[in-house]
Amino acid sequence: MTDHDRLFKELLSTFFLEFVELFLPDAAAFLERNSLTFLDKELFTDVTSGERYEADLVVRAQFQGEISCFLIHVEHQAQPQKDFGQRMFRYFARLSEQYGLPVYPVVLFSYDSPKQAAAQQHRVEFPGWVVLEFNYRVIQLN
Template sequence: MAIDHDRLFKELLTTFFEEFILLFFPHVHEHIDFRHLSFLSEELFTDVTAGEKYRVDLLIQTKLKGEAGIIIIHVENQSYMQSSFPERMFIYFSRLFEKYRTNILPIAIFSYDFIRDEPSSFTLQFPFLHVLQFQFLAVELRKQNWRHYIRSENPIATALLSKMGYNENERVELKKQFFRMLIRQNIDEAKRRLLIGFFETYVKLTEQEEEQFQNEVKKMGGKEGEQVMELIISYEQKGKIAGAKEKEREMIQKMVEKGMSITQIAHLLDRSEEEVRKVVEMKS
């Protein structure tokens, strides 16, 4: 199954937006008043020339400290290489400015698994006139050395270790450091599960690597080792429960498609009719 990169990054950034800005753009963070943060509905643009539709990844409304007017922050995650990306960022900017008529801060996250010097500007000019120099903030994750972030208390850094620059032979150590970072952070269970789910989507160890990882955790010892092991076991158990529930939902849907009644399904699965009805209504 293909990874929905945009959905994963949107969920991560919506949950930890201030932390993202603080980590990569501290000079911006000091100016933003995060008390007025609100996430706007998705914007869908049609490229008439190309005949394609584009959806803005993330749009945030907020204010600058000490200023009355609102600003719009547009964050775009780019998970594949595209030579025309700066032009697309400019088109998004111009459409957003046309609608909101306020200051707009464009930010791009390059999250693909290659190292490449990405431009962060779009220029329109003639030999006799410089018409436009459009610029946007950018972070190229693969260029970030993951070891520079392992002392960070920032949860966004924890998740994004999975997209930073590491070698294949560092994957076990990467996962170990991820969990060490995680247990140091005072965040609730739902956010922890979000970070683990994001990390493990992009860093999938082989059986041999997973065995090596488990051995490394056992060697840690002390309170830290116990906390890491408890977190791993808890996540795996809840993942199995969630997987079993999803299989049951799929089974109920197939039974409905075959013409079985809610009463028959409830009897076969030893569930109440209300439980089965909720699954059916959710799928419809």
């Protein structure tokens, strides 16, 4: 059986700069092109459920003309998943805490259906008060 997830990650890693230039031109504009460093697999454990999660692709990059860096986190999702935005927020929070760098979160949706716009944010709110609004970039290939 073909490991499509592994092949997809390999393809994305090989052509990462081209991916950013094509789908994230705003990020490409402030990215120092020769500064990309692919980080080792980032594993996270949800202590409440005991489940382990692995971030698909995390790249450290330098801001153009600066010494400061940031992370680009790309998550590939082949099937719709309930509460996916919450998972993206957890990755964001853990990466931010671990590295102390700004994180540019991106999701690449490749599932066939439903053919509708995917959510681009995770919100925590109470009546009359938004506590958190976390946004992530969405690239939808269905």
